[in-house]
Amino acid sequence: MAENKHYIHKYETEAINQDGLNGASYVPNGLAVVVSNPLKDTPGANPEQLLGLSLSTCMGATLQAIEKENGLPHLADVRVHVSMVKGTSGLEFLVKARIHIPHITHAQAVDFVSQAEKRCPVSKLLSSSGNYTIEVVDSFDD
Amino acid sequence: MAENKHYIHKYETEAINQDGLNGASYVPNGLAVVVSNPLKDTPGANPEQLLGLSLSTCMGATLQAIEKENGLPHLADVRVHVSMVKGTSGLEFLVKARIHIPHITHAQAVDFVSQAEKRCPVSKLLSSSGNYTIEVVDSFDD
Structure with missing residues (x-):
């Protein structure tokens, strides 16, 4: 409890x-x-976007703190992709966070992101869901 | 996977x-x-509010669909309280959804909310977290 x-x-x-x-x-x-309904043309935000904004802001803020603790400027770029899919148990969201940190090595970025994943409260809330993944990328092109 | x-x-x-x-x-x-930082006076939204907006919209939309399926107008009112707390494992969010549905009995409201909890994708994502609770209320005064 x-x-x-x-x-x-x-x-x-x-x-x-x-x-x-x-x-x-x-x-x-x-x-x-x-x-508004994501499946209609009406203007407006939807739960998918609001969740993506919450998680990206939380992870961005946490990485900003970790960069600062390491004497680095804040350059981390967090992009959260949210898909709505229909499976055997109805509608689900798949949440995929991709993070690019340009001024450190890939190994350091993996370390920073692994720390952030355990510190960011939104990431903690999602961590027991099988629909949440987090990935360090070297660019957003692929 | x-x-x-x-x-x-x-x-x-x-x-x-x-x-x-x-x-x-x-x-x-x-x-x-x-x-902006929730602990500072700077204007702006924060991850707590964006998460609350995502969950309240998702639950509201799901209850709207359930009300419609039952031939009822949409009157469900969803309020999501998000607290940031510090525990032994750092910062955490406690997420508490309270729902009031004025035009049906308490027992019916409990049934509708129980259905919505299993259908709303944001609720599903949070459901394995011990920090998420959902409650039917007869008013928001208490």
Whole structure:
């Protein structure tokens, strides 16, 4: 039970949806986003994109901290690909984070990303899902 | 291995972060959001809020579909509370979804939410994390 662990509380926020996929979702006194069905042409963001933005920001921020701890400028580039697929148990998201860190060696990048994966709270939440992968790439071209 | 399952591909998108917590994250040709450190006063959204927006939208949309399947208008209200806490293994997010469906009984609401939990892809991704809980409430006052 998460509730029984000993935690130091740092921050809390709330996000609200009352419109389903046709309207907006919002944070009270914060960001409001128009949302829409990813399979329709209507303008708006969708859960896939919002999840990708959350994970990419979290991993980017964590890598920024690790770069700083190593006396390096922040150059890590995080791209999160989210696919919606239909399998035998209904709709699923496949989440694939690709990370490029241009100013260090591939081996160092693998080490930094492995640290970030264990520190970024969004990555931790997804880590027990078989649908989440993370990869260091030398470029985004392939 | 997710890759070996038989899936029908429905949709894909990408989110990018190059700025860490000081700048913006964006979807190419889509939503761009200013991001900031939740512990600082700088304006901007953070990974906690983006995750809450993703989950609340996904659960809201799934409940909208279930309400429709039952010949009901969409009145489900989804509120996702995300806390950042520090424990023995570093920072973690605690994610708590609360759902109020005003036009059906509590027992029906529990049934709808239990179905939605198994259908909403974001909920599925979080379901193996001990930090995710979901609850039907009769009001948001308590």
